[in-house]
Amino acid sequence: MNHLTHFDAQGLAHMVDVADKAHTKRIAIATGRIEMLASTRVLIESGSAKKGDVLGVARIAAIMAAKKTSELIPLCHPLALTRVAVEFSIAHHEADGFDGVHCTAAAETIGPTGVEMEALTAVQVALLTIYDMCKAVDRGMAMHGITLREKHGGKSGSFVNAL
Numbered sequence: 001m002n003h004l005t006h007f008d009a010q011g012l013a014h015m016v017d018v019a020d021k022a023h024t025k026r027i028a029i030a031t032g033r034i035e036m037l038a039s040t041r042v043l044i045e046s047g048s049a050k051k052g053d054v055l056g057v058a059r060i061a062a063i064m065a066a067k068k069t070s071e072l073i074p075l076c077h078p079l080a081l082t083r084v085a086v087e088f089s090i091a092h093h094e095a096d097g098f099d100g101v102h103c104t105a106a107a108e109t110i111g112p113t114g115v116e117m118e119a120l121t122a123v124q125v126a127l128l129t130i131y132d133m134c135k136a137v138d139r140g141m142a143m144h145g146i147t148l149r150e151k152h153g154g155k156s157g158s159f160v161n162a163l
Contacts, residue, residue, distance in 0.1 A: 015075050021112035026153035028107050030119035032146035034127045035100040038092065040138040044101065044130070045090050055088045055101070058129040062086040065125035066107050066118040076117050083108040084118070086126060100141075101130055104149075116148050 005016050044054045063084045070078040089102045105122035107115040127143045134141065151159045 018112040023111050024153045025110050026114045028114060028116040028119040029150040030123045031104045031149050032123040032127055032143060033100055033102045034130050034141055034143050035098060036141045037138045038099045040134050041090060041092060041099040054130055054133045057133060058126040059086045061129040062105055062122040062126035066122040069118045069121045073117055077113050079109045079111060079115060081107060081109050084122060086122060103127055114151055114154055116151050120148060
């Protein structure tokens with residue numbers, strides 16, 4: 001594909017017509033991470049953050065965000081999601097000084113258009129929720145590497161990000 005599909009022949013933004021596209025099972029997996037102070041990571045790990053279970057709240061926020069993606073991204077189609085799964089791994093790497101949380105979100109549907117935006121939105125909102133819940137102790141947290149890792153289904157087939 002060598003053109004942007006969200007613009008018509010006159011260059012005006014429009015919602016892509018997916019009426020004639022095949023309904024297939026579609027899956028997208030996105031990842032990202034939030035870096036933080038070691039002391040913030042310890043608070044999350046121990047479950048002793050003042051606002052409660054940080055990762056539990058972030059998981060629910062991510063699922064809710066995936067379901068509302070079309071309300072946030074103007075030209076996204078509303079989708080009937082069949083599954084959204086969110087996983088976290090807490091990381092401490094002595095060698096490179098990384099402390100933080102990795103997030104992976106998978107979104108699935110059966111329909112005429114993909115779920116990449118839903119998976120990416122889930123990751124971003126999960127990380128933003130972690131930031132919100134921990135900002136009282138660490139305003140310097142930073143989100144990095146929000147990336148589509150894989151997508152499957154539809155006419156274009158599978159994509160696996162080599163990064």
